[in-house]
Every structure is written in structure tokens, then in C-alpha cells.
Amino acid sequence: MSIRHALVGLSGLALALIPLSGSIAHEIVGNRFFPATLSIDDPGVNDELSLPTVDSFKTGDVPPIRQRDISGEFSKRITEDFAVSFGxxxxxxxxxxxxxxxxxxFQNLETTFKYRVFKNPEHEFVMSVGVSVEWGGTGADSVxxxxxxxxxxxxxxxxxxxxxxxxxxxxxxxxITGQIGYAIPARSSTTTFAIDSDTGELTAxxxxxxxxxxxxxxxxxxxPYLKSSVMDLGLPDFINHLIPLVEANMQTPVANTLTSVRVTTGTINPGVIWVDNKFQLGVEALIPINRQSGTxxxxxxxxxxxxxxxxxxxxGKPIFGGAVQPASPFAGR
Structure with missing residues (x-):
């Protein structure tokens, strides 16, 4: 996932809101449990560990390259509403x-600072803001x-x-869940110099x-919501743990595109998450939206x-705050 500048303001605000009582585990808003999704970040603030996440796909390069990734992410709450993650x-x-x-x-190390700004249990709505930082030079140039x-x-x-x-x-x-972010490189351009093997001239x-x-x-x-908060259809227990979903993960270059194509790339990802009280397993297909996104x-x-x-x-306890109160995705509230 990704990273960014209002860091000082966010952390200062979060530390001023240290909770006086125990917090609730997971992002549960009213009767709604929001699972951690695989391709975009969920709207919650939690103590969690994704390990491993694995993927395999062919890139949009010409010719395409088979890429396989193994990744991990650790998220730690500082307060009930403010968390820092490392991936x-x-x-x-x-x-x-x-x-x-x-x-x-390795790709570059990424750190995300995330603060939950609003939560409405009655209407099952939650919103958070964050800033992610991809730390340049921490990964391998070869990848x-x-x-x-x-x-x-x-x-x-x-x-x-x-x-x-x-x-x-x-x-x-x-x-439904969603996110929108604006990635800003710290360097607007990179110039490389080389000697032309035929003329001996310096080129840039x-x-x-x-x-x-x-x-x-x-x-x-x-x-789980259908059984606990709407109607128990007497389905097998395995089915009652499932959350079928479709994700969309897109990238659109919008500025400083003189040497790149302003084409939206991304994938549509149908899949399913199986949730339990202490972990979840998820799998999705990665369907590219165009040739530039994959083959x-x-x-x-x-x-x-x-x-x-x-x-x-x-x-699993916030650094500043009381012990959390375990909350099951299956309990109607």
C-alpha cells in the first residue's frame, strides 16, 4: 500500500486523543465488520499482521515479464485512532x-501513518486519513x-x-470501501549522462x-453479517465465514507526464475472504484492465x-490506551 506529509499534524492530533478506556478490536462499526482487503487498504485502524501476501502476474512490459512477489505488513496502533504500519x-x-x-x-520499504477521523455506528460509516512514505534507496535497483x-x-x-x-x-x-491518494515523488526528474559509442559525444x-x-x-x-444481523439461513458453517468481494485498484498519472503515457492502469480483482475470530485468509484473481496493466x-x-x-x-494493545475488548465478526450487536 502507500505513504505521505501531514505527518506532524496527524501524530500531534492523535497523541492528544489518547483514549481513557479500552478499545475495540478490528474495524467494527455498529454491526459491520470491515475485513482487511488484499489490494487496497481497509478504512480501519488496527493492530494487524499480513504475512505472507503472495502474488503472481505478467507485467505490461513489451515483452511481458513474469513477476512474483512475497510481502508483509505490520500495523501498530499508537492510540485507539492512530496507527503506524511498515511494509x-x-x-x-x-x-x-x-x-x-x-x-x-526488495522493493522500497514503505511506512503509513493513518488516523481515523470519523465513525458512525448507526450508519456503519467510517473514514480515515493517512500519509504513506516510500523510502527511496531502501530497495534494489535491479527490480x-x-x-x-x-x-x-x-x-x-x-x-x-x-x-x-x-x-x-x-x-x-x-x-463498500474505497481509497484515493495522490503520489508525489520527491524528485521531479532524473537525468542520466552517457558517452555515445559512435561519436564520443556526451549525451543526456x-x-x-x-x-x-x-x-x-x-x-x-x-x-457473517447475513447470519448475525439479517437472517440465519441455516447454511454450512464454512459458508457463514465467507465474504465474497470484488476489488478495483487503479493508478492514473495526472501531472509531470512529459516522458510517460497518461494512461490509467490497474486490475479488477474478484475473490473471497474467509474470516475467523483471530485471522483471515483471502484469495483473488488479478484481471488487468488494459494491455499496459498486464497480459x-x-x-x-x-x-x-x-x-x-x-x-x-x-x-494487540494500543501503546497509549487500555487493553482491547475482543470483538467477533459473527456477533450481532
Whole structure:
């Protein structure tokens, strides 16, 4: 996920709002449990660990390259409403030439500072703001890690439809989440110099680094919500743990695009999340929206641990605040 500048203001505000009582585990708003989604960030603030997240797909390069990633992310609450997360990815890039070796290495380390600004249990609505920082030079040049920082201020939101009237009760398990961020490279351009082998002249090549709008969303249908808050259909227990969903994860270059194409790229990701009280498992297909986004359907899978339920008085407790109160995704409230 991604990272950014109002850091001083956010952290100062969060530290001023240290809770006086115990907090609730997970992002549960009224009767709504928002799971951690695989491709975009969820709207909540939690103590969690995603390890591992694995994916495999073919890039939009010409010719395409098979890329496989293994990543992890750790999120820790400072207060009930403010959290810091750290993530990294190890990438394996297949060779363009079958006779040549590929490349592998770490992408840049990423840190996200996230503050929940609004929560309305009655209407199952939550909104957070954050800033992510991709730390330039912490990854390997061989896998395309940039040597400069990128800052991404982001807005996150989630809305459950549990406030619909009785005539639309079958739609109450539906929820939508979304995020929109603006990635700002710390360096606007990079110029490289080389000696022309034929003329011996010094040549310069300038690459402009675009500012990119990162946006996406999910639509999900919660079987745990259906059973606990709408109607128990007597379905098998395995089915009652499922949240089918579709994610969209897009990137649109919007400025400083002199040496790049202003084309939106991204994937549409249908899949399913199986949730339990202390962890969840998710798997999704990665369907590119155009040729620039990829050349075949990929896959992503994740094991996600709820640290605030696994150890509510230890690592799952906010640094400033009381022990969390474990809250099950299956309990109607």
C-alpha cells in the first residue's frame, strides 16, 4: 500500500486523543465488520499482521515479464485512532530473454501513518486519513526500486448498507470501501549522462517522474453479517465465514507526464475472504484492465492475523490506551 506529509499534524492530533478506556478490536462499526482487503487498504485502524501476501502476474512490459512477489505488513496502533504500519515486498522478476537470468530483490520499504477521523455506528460509516512514505534507496535497483522518496496522502472510507429498510434486507450485508491518494515523488526528474559509442559525444537523457492518482474500491457481501444481523439461513458453517468481494485498484498519472503515457492502469480483482475470530485468509484473481496493466490473469493470496484479538493485553494493545475488548465478526450487536 502507500505513504505521505501531514505527518506532524496527524501524530500531534492523535497523541492528544489518547483514549481513557479500552478499545475495540478490528474495524467494527455498529454491526459491520470491515475485513482487511488484499489490494487496497481497509478504512480501519488496527493492530494487524499480513504475512505472507503472495502474488503472481505478467507485467505490461513489451515483452511481458513474469513477476512474483512475497510481502508483509505490520500495523501498530499508537492510540485507539492512530496507527503506524511498515511494509516491504521481495520481488522475483523473470527474464525478458529466456537465455538470460532474471532479477530479484526488495522493493522500497514503505511506512503509513493513518488516523481515523470519523465513525458512525448507526450508519456503519467510517473514514480515515493517512500519509504513506516510500523510502527511496531502501530497495534494489535491479527490480525497479526508486532512489528517491514518494509521499502519498490518502483518504479511506467504508460504508455498510445495514441501514437499508426491511424491504431491502437482502442488501444489508453489502458494504463498500474505497481509497484515493495522490503520489508525489520527491524528485521531479532524473537525468542520466552517457558517452555515445559512435561519436564520443556526451549525451543526456531526462526522465520525468509523474504524480499519480492512486484510487480504488471494493464491494463485498458479508455472510457473517447475513447470519448475525439479517437472517440465519441455516447454511454450512464454512459458508457463514465467507465474504465474497470484488476489488478495483487503479493508478492514473495526472501531472509531470512529459516522458510517460497518461494512461490509467490497474486490475479488477474478484475473490473471497474467509474470516475467523483471530485471522483471515483471502484469495483473488488479478484481471488487468488494459494491455499496459498486464497480459494475463494473475492471482494474489494473503494470510492476515488480528493481533488485537490474538494478544489483546500485549502486542494487540494500543501503546497509549487500555487493553482491547475482543470483538467477533459473527456477533450481532
Amino acid at each position: 516491504t515486498t521481495y520481488a522475483f522478476l523473470g527474464p525478458i530473454d529466456p537465455t538470460a537470468p532474471g532479477a530479484n530483490g 525497479g526500486a526508486d532512489p528517491f522518496n514518494t509521499y502519498t496522502p490518502t483518504i479511506y472510507f467504508g460504508k455498510g448498507l445495514g441501514d437499508l429498510p426491511d424491504t431491502l434486507s437482502w442488501l444489508r450485508p453489502v458494504a 537523457d531526462t526522465e520525468f517522474h509523474p504524480k499519480v492518482l492512486n484510487w480504488g474500491g471494493t464491494i463485498q457481501y458479508s455472510m 494475463n490473469v494473475g492471482v494474489i493470496a494473503q494470510l492476515h492475523l488480528y493481533l488485537d484479538d490474538i494478544d489483546p493485553r500485549g502486542i
